[in-house]
Amino acid sequence: MSIYQLGDVVSLGFMAIALGMDAFSVSLGLGMQEVRLKRIAVVGMVIGLFHMLMPFLGIVLGQVISTQIGNMANLIGGLLLVGIGAQMIFSAFNHGTKKLVQPVGAGLFFFALSVSLDSFSVGLSLGLSEVKTVIALLLFGAASMVLTWAGMILGRKVHGLLGAYSEILGGSILCAFGLKILFG
Template structure:
């Protein structure tokens, strides 16, 4: 495997972890509720599917936009990633304690959609650049699923100490990738 491809995959792995941090932090709080392991497995799988589907839609739209705006695609993608990361960091300081809905039925769909919206935007920015779509989608889905499971299981065992810090880390990683695209 050439070094350039290895570097792209490593970048995608870090990006997948950054995207999954939102699901991880929310899952910590959700895991503090009395949720059975079977439900935790289902929730993680659904969130993983949403983290495949949403960036796929974003990548498709990004490819279309990329054909239309040409040379501004890289700039747009970098700015978008940086903006998403900054929003994650700033929102981590704005947490208000609230009761989380149970992850069942339509509540699970809304939960999965809410933690995967940022992956749509990242998919959009990746669609503006040349990225290995299948690898990116598999990494995004797998990372978010595993991080959701981890967050819910840890949430059953620990208090919400990690929630804010994981969002700050995820936002910082996305900001770093945005800056790398802009200036690297």
């Protein structure tokens, strides 16, 4: 593996952590409810799966679009990352918009979908930049699963001191990567 490829993997790792921060912050609140460890394991795995599925769909769509728009791909990808990051930062200040659902059945499905929707757009921008799909998906899934577990367990202990700050950090990282693509 060359230094360039290692740099790509490290960048994808940071991006995976940034995407997982949203799941982490929401999981902090969910963890404050009385949730058993077995349920925490299931929720983390489902969210990890959705954080692989949604960017995959975005990457596929992004690759289709990139063959049609050529040189605009990097510009669009960078703008998408900046926009998603900014949305995460602004939503951290709007505490009333998040509603907790029970992480069971359809509630778990909608919870995982809502937490992973931003990863679709990130996948779209990654598809525009021709990233290594399998590595990106595995990193996104693993990071979001581990961060969900950590958030729910920490939420049981801490009672929400880090929620908004973790989402601000995640949004800042996405903005930074978007700006790197735009001006890099």
